[in-house]
Amino acid sequence: MFAALVTLASVAISLALTLIAVFSLYLNTYAWWSPDTRRRTRYGTAAHRSHLTFSLIVPCRHESEEVMEATIRALLAQSHGAPQIIISVGHDDPDTTGAARRIAARYPHHAQVSVDRHSTKSKPVQLNTSLELCTGDVVGIFDAESIAAPHLLRHIDTTFAITGADAVQGAVQLVNYQDSWYALRDCFEYFTWFRSRLHNQARRGFIPLGGTTVFVRRELLTQLGGWDPDCLAEDCDLGVRLSTLGHKVVVAYAPELVTREETPDSIPGLVRQRTRWALGFMQVYAKGDGRVIPTRRARLLARWTGQVPGSGVALGPSMCGVRR
Template sequence: MGDTLRAMAGLNYPKDKLEVLLLDDGSTDDTLERAAEVAREFPFIKVIEVKGGGKGKSYVLNYGLKLAKGEVIAVYDADNRPEPDALIRLVSMLSDETPAVIGKVRTINWNRNVLTRFICMEYLYFQLAGQAGKSMFYKTAVLPGTNFVIKRELLEELGGWDEGVIAEDLELSFRILARGKRIAYNPLAVTWEQEPESWRVWFRQRARWAAGNVYTVAEHIKRFREIPGWGLRIDLLLTLMVYYLLAVAVIVADVAFISLLIAFGNITWFTGLILSFVYLAFLSEVFAGLYDGRIKNPGCWLLTPFMYYTYSQVWIPISLAGLWEGRKAKKKWYKTPRTAV
């Protein structure tokens, strides 16, 4: 936590306009003590204990919104270390048409083990293909959970974050787009984030995200026509269903592959060509992400051919778990465990 707050203090942003609110939602370690030490050095940092917490991230964000004084609200998770120019790059792109701007998220602990390398690779190609691609074709993007700014005026008009959801970032994105507004993407505004280092923690995190997608689709599909433009509507629907589209694609590819193994003698050149194209397309996407992220570590590049057969396969049970959790009337917030940063 000390390093996170020092990264905030090191932002190249006018200090007379900078207000950092550390919202502590029932931490059980020495977060408050370490944060207080840093706050004594920088008067624009305030440490706040959230009253009546334990209700999820949306509740905490709304709690902080009531206390914040600025006209622009920036959101960073507690495990983030934004680069010095991150905030000013985000704010510089705000306008009436684009009242929200997002940046790029990089993995700070990418070299800890195989899982963190996979997560790093996933983030890189998702942001290249998803956020950058969406921004290029539709002039908009989707809010992540961290490293973004939004105009306070719009946020208050929308009623803040929805406290009944799990995926608060995706749900808020939908309401912003329904207003006819845009969300800009600035890949030069970078924050470094700590990711789960165990498969169990990662699985629970992603299952929660998938459940959030289920809720968002169920709540907003009836207002689908409010989104301006059919191209943007279809793209947003694909974004909402990303976990399930990926799971279905993996299942179809697996069934086709097994069928080919069983009937190897009957494989046609066309079928082999299609399966090869799908696999090569996956590899190309991941390699493009690694290249864009300037990852020179050979371990990541060598892991890429195995990513589909390991990491991608786990999306099937993740999607099923998300469907199971998403059907519940009451949403349970699962806080992802972190080590100190």
């Protein structure tokens, strides 16, 4: 009897893993199905005159001045024109705050510092504090270690104009694929996520936005109350709320317009990052917003996105341990 139960459980697990693998393959290859699909997943030609202004928030915590300034310089070098840049820090992080003030002093006409003084610290709390200072038509978010492509904002402006989007998600690409076996795997996952999977989800009407290179019309973001201060995946949560309310979210990709970042430099760092993401996705799903998305396919996709990442919480550390 026990042997039969073990066999049945093994078959069930195998079928479940096969289903996950097949559906993941479907999502990962969506962008290459046809010439029309490849065309629809790219940016439009940036031919019209720029008409939107941008406020870019750079949330920083325990970051080096060198890393932060490299990010700020890339944002100031945009061919669209220099945006308003808000360096977001917490009052309990004096080293980063000091670095932010020195950087802002070097670029006084374009950069300013937002200091969050709430007792409870989190990225969404910092973002909401910074949102109060934004004056641009569109609010964009860039991680402290992000290097934006020089023509990115010009193409984002065009995308808003030709699609009538309420939010636009740009692409991120990890670049340190030669550092380790898990860095290579991480880089490939980012590539398929931003090059293919998100475009499929946009077509279905359910977009879990990323935490960087994401742009939202400021008036709409303010009406929504900004980011959920208690959410571990505030970026995903914002995308779910936009999807639920029927707002148009566009995802665009071009290899020359990706924002460059690096994967965590250690297995423990990678595990902490992925655990937070998985728990955050499950937290967003538990809130129930995804269950009221208008279409059945989008609701099923929301359930998949919210629940399947949780399987990696337990498997991830053990898999890393096996391969070390």
